[in-house]
Amino acid sequence: MKAIVQRVAQASVTVGGEQISSIGRGLCVLLGISLEDTQRELEHMVRKILNLRVFEDESGKHWSKSVMDKQYEVLCVSQFTLQCILKGNKPDYHMAMPTEQAESFYNNFLEQLRKAYKPELIKDGKFGAYMQVHIQNDGPVTIELESPAAAVDPKQERGRAAVPSCSTSLPTAVCKDPPEDQSFR
Known part of the structure; x- marks a missing residue:
């Protein structure tokens, strides 16, 4: 599962010239679901998105508050093109979950976000x-x-720090979780 998460002042979605959804301050999440994604990846992504510290605190300290801390909104958009693999210059989407499965998986993702946070946001x-x-x-x-990518026994996962590696060359940052075989103490 891949997500492009953007801190936004506002965001909206329009279909056929009609605005169907909009938010003010918060996060816009473009989500790509792969063939290999399971409930474990879904839960991981929900946790990461809701706890991602990209907002400043009351004293102006950057990178210290999450969307939940600030009570901001989240706009999610399913985007299978994130699962693209280029073959020359042509995108190939064979790693994207098929539409029939992806729709229920995506709806489950939204349901888990709403359970973990405030459904109205x-x-x-x-x-x-x-x-x-x-x-x-x-x-x-x-x-x-x-x-x-790799499944890890939850018993082995306990006690490990979830330390992502980030490339923070501004204006954007690319963060990936550490490989599962690395342990941090």
Whole structure:
């Protein structure tokens, strides 16, 4: 599972000339679901998105508050093109989860976000529709998240720090979780 997360001043989704969803300050999440994604990856991504510290605190300290800390909104948009693999110059989407499976998986993702946060603050586009997504990136701050590829026994995972590696060359940052075989103490 891949997500492009942008800190936004506002964002909206339009389908067929009609605005179907919009948020003020918060996060816009473009989500790509792969064939290999399971409930484990879904839960990981929900946790990461909601706890991602990209907002400043009351004293102005950067990178210290999450969307939940600030009670901001989240706009999610399903985007299978994030699972693209280039073959020359042509995109290939064979790693994207097929539409029939992906729609229920995406709806489960939204449901988990709403359970973990405030349901009224989670908005979304229209699955499978041709959408116009209007994003007013704040910063700009754009972070790429990827769920762990290999399954890990939850008993082994306890006691390990979830330390992502980040490339923070401004204006954007690319963060990936550490490989599963690395342990941090």
